[in-house]
Structures are given as C-alpha cells and as structure tokens.
Amino acid sequence: MALRNIRLEGDPILRKKSRPVEEMTDRIKVLLDDMVETMDHADGVGLAAPQVGVLRRIVIIDIGEGPIKMINPEFIETEGSYIDIEGCLSIPNKAGTVERPERVKIKYLDEHWEENILEGTGLLAKAICHEIDHLDGILYTDKVIEYVDISTDEEEEEE
Ligand code: NI
Numbered sequence: 001m002a003l004r005n006i007r008l009e010g011d012p013i014l015r016k017k018s019r020p021v022e023e024m025t026d027r028i029k030v031l032l033d034d035m036v037e038t039m040d041h042a043d044g045v046g047l048a049a050p051q052v053g054v055l056r057r058i059v060i061i062d063i064g065e066g067p068i069k070m071i072n073p074e075f076i077e078t079e080g081s082y083i084d085i086e087g088c089l090s091i092p093n094k095a096g097t098v099e100r101p102e103r104v105k106i107k108y109l110d111e112h113w114e115e116n117i118l119e120g121t122g123l124l125a126k127a128i129c130h131e132i133d134h135l136d137g138i139l140y141t142d143k144v145i146e147y148v149d150i151s152t153d154e155e156e157e158e159e
Helices: 024-043 124-137
Strands: 046-048 057-059 068-079 080-087 091-100 103-109 114-121
Touching: 024 046, 024 057, 024 068, 024 080, 046 124, 057 114, 068 114, 080 124, 091 124, 103 124, 114 124
Parallel strands: none
Antiparallel strands: 046 057, 057 068, 068 103, 080 091, 103 114
C-alpha cells in the first residue's frame, strides 16, 4: 500500500465527472487499499477517487466503524433534510454548513464485485452524499450555506 497525493481545490481534476468501474482489476484493488491508507493518514471520514487523481466512481467511507469500499455507488432513495457542518480533505482549514438528506439508501459494488445495499443517517448519510458529489465534480463549497470558523480547537471531520 502507498499514500497517494490528495488533490487540492483549484486542481481541474476535482471538477471532472468520474467514469464507472467496468471490472475488478489488480489496479483497482491497489487503488482501494491506497485510498484507505491515504484517508486514514489524513484523518478523514471519506475519500473519493478523483481526490487522488483517478476519475473512477470509487469512494471510501469510514465513520469510525472500519472502512467501506464502494465501487459505482448510486442512490436508490433519499429522504428528509438535515443541515450540518462539512469539511473536505481537498479544501484544508475550511468548513461550512450544507443541507443534505437525513437518510439515504444506496447500492454499490464491493471489492468482491458483489452488490451491497446500504442505508445511512446522520454522519454516514452526509459522508455518502459528499463523496458521491466528488464523483460528479461537485464540491461542498458549491452548496455551502455558511462558512464556519474552525480556528478553535474543535476538530471537524474532513471528507
Ligand atoms: Ni471532500
């Protein structure tokens, strides 16, 4: 495994649309492992492939229960709405409030190429929405309601 460079806001790759993964390859397996390592190293709760310069529909999420590797994630349904603070590993030292669905249901392929259904609320729902946005070239700053001061000691989770 290896750490990958996290692309920062202003890098045009973050604004491009990622393509679906068509088959599981050794390259994708390595990418998944590298993304987990890179996210852990950066203390993030989520990371999308374009953030490491790969335009493929892959996201990793870990809200403290172990990493979930998602290939080609897609929304099945979303419900409610909820406003909370978000940050992003590609946009350091910044955070802001964003409105997201309160509950989401998605499907994705795992590393064994099996389809999984996942329902999430709260932090998990927020992370899923934030990461899937990355696959479409959308950053949370496009949706921000208000930036918040993070110069205090309290740490925000970055995605
Ligand atoms: Ni992000």
